[in-house]
Amino acid sequence: MRRALNKKRQVERSAETQQLLIEAAIEMLCEKGFAGATTANIAACAGVTTGALHHHFSTKDDLLFGVLDYVSERIVLEFRAFGRKGRGQPIDLQLLVKQLWSIYGGPQYWSIWEIIMGSREDERMRERLLQHRERTMEALNQCWLTMNPNLTFIDQRTARVLDLLLSSIRGLCMDRFMRSDEQYFHDQLTLLVASIEPIFAERRSLAE
Amino acid sequence: MRRALNKKRQVERSAETQQLLIEAAIEMLCEKGFAGATTANIAACAGVTTGALHHHFSTKDDLLFGVLDYVSERIVLEFRAFGRKGRGQPIDLQLLVKQLWSIYGGPQYWSIWEIIMGSREDERMRERLLQHRERTMEALNQCWLTMNPNLTFIDQRTARVLDLLLSSIRGLCMDRFMRSDEQYFHDQLTLLVASIEPIFAERRSLAE
DNA sequence: ATTAATCCATATTGCACAGTACGTATTACG
DNA sequence: CGTAATACGTACTGTGCAATATGGATTAAT
Incomplete structure (x- = not known):
């Protein structure tokens, strides 16, 4: 084909x-x-x-390992590029969300979730998935640190806010099963930015 | 067994x-x-x-229809009870999130998602799923209107904020595949409340 | 130029699954 | 009380799947 x-x-x-x-x-x-x-x-x-x-x-699992490695690699590269592009500049939350959505909200990453959910009883696969998670999360952290050169580590609070961001994007992604109008997703992302913004600002003021 | x-x-x-x-x-x-x-x-x-x-x-599909009807019914009843309990009182966002989490964040509702994702190519099942969605969403709306007797309908903005809430809870729910410490989920829900609160207040002031 | 290795297709195997056929025991009913 | 209907269980069937076996055609190695 x-x-x-x-x-x-x-x-x-x-x-x-x-x-x-x-x-x-x-x-x-x-x-x-x-x-x-x-x-x-x-x-x-x-x-x-x-x-x-x-x-x-x-084996089929081997192919899925291949998928995992391929997607992991792409994500790491994307985060690296995004980090370099925003180095030193103040965080543009809207841009960040857009980037996260392009990585985690697209149909491509959904394949990873299918593997996660489908292989939940496969011990070998779970190990690989944890590695994948480790790698991509590390890439996100490095991306964040690159964008904030004055930081040397990511505080708990920031990490949790990022987690919330990822969760929300993940959940929004699932709406694809029931909705199809792109406008909806755009609106919800805008709303997400608006809802996260204040607690981000709070974090910033705490740092000072 | x-x-x-x-x-x-x-x-x-x-x-x-x-x-x-x-x-x-x-x-x-x-x-x-x-x-x-x-x-x-x-x-x-x-x-x-x-x-x-x-x-x-x-048929197996018949059993899944049974699951769908059962869960739908439970959700409708829960929303009705919750609406009655909070009738007329000012919205307690934390309580609302807790309720939504108990409905949509628990392992029980996950079965519905498994059906949604697993039967995405089954036209008959999709129809049923849309009905289910219709019913439960209607229940949530009715619940909301019961809690705000001065309202006669739900404005677009509020609907979207509720959607965001549901999305975030859904996404958080998926974290169960990778994490198991309940503390994390509790923290994230608290954070979610904090992030939604301001845009809720904004909605309220707009209404006045 | 032979030989060996690689790439890929076809055919087949074994297994797990949903669904069927049928048997039996229990319950409802006239 | 006898007969029909119901609520199961056991055994089987057909199908779709991952995986294997094997063969041919192309490419690499000596």
Whole structure:
């Protein structure tokens, strides 16, 4: 469905196919959920067969590990870029929320949640998921510290406010299952900014 | 696992078994997720066999409809009781959040989300889910109007603030997959109250 | 140029699942 | 009391799934 087989080096083709499979897996996880994202579905979406899938990923869990690593990497890079862009400038809450929404509110990250919820009894997967969480949270923290060069660590209060922000975005994301008008999401994000702003200001004044 | 078979009327026993199955379904949905909540699992959890399950609910979807109706009913009743209790009194935001958390943040409501996410491609189920949403939201609105007798309808702004509240609670609920310390949830709810309070006050002053 | 390795497809296997068929014991009813 | 209906349980069936086995075609290595 997607594969365009052109003549290349084996290593390149191999990497390309793996990437195709990872992206197809993400797409199927978002579209059909954990239970609906079968190997056949994923393979078909990537334009290959289950044979190819099992050649590159010996097990379905392996493929999901691939998804996890891929998304983790992207998130880390995005946070790093965002941190550099806002270095030293006063925090623009609206921009921050927009960034967090683009990372965690998009359909792509939802695939991770599907994995989290679908593999809740798989011990090996849970370990990996905790690592993923560790990595991405660390990236967010580093991003924050880069943007506030005068800080050396993140106080508890700030961490919790960020947690609340993430929770709200997560919950808003789930509204996609029932609503589809983008205007709603935009409005709610604006409202979220307005509601968080005061306790952010409070934090700032406490720091002084 | 759960059934205590005492001699009763057939209708009573029948109703009791159905209730047992519904509660077992909720438990399995929460514990193992949509994919993990198999008919065998649910039946075992209820202390019966799949034969009994299929006797009372001809299809698995029927059982899920039962779950949906049961939870909807409970929510409607809870909102009604809460509305009566707070009739005419000024809104206690903290109490409201606590109530919403007890309804939507508990493990029970999570089963509904499992159904929503797991049946996203099932048109019949989606219809039912929309009805459920309609009913419970209407109950929340009625609750709100009961608590504010001077109001005749809910303005857009208030509706959106309530939506934000629900989103945040929903997102916080998902933290259960990664965290387990109740203190965290308590803290975040407090923070949520603090963040919503100002925009609530603003709404109030606008009304005057 | 052979040989080996890689990439991928087709066909198959084994298993878990929802749903069915049917049997049995208990309860309701005339 | 006898008969029908109900409430289950047991055993089975068909299906969809992840995973395996195998073979062919292309690419790399010697």
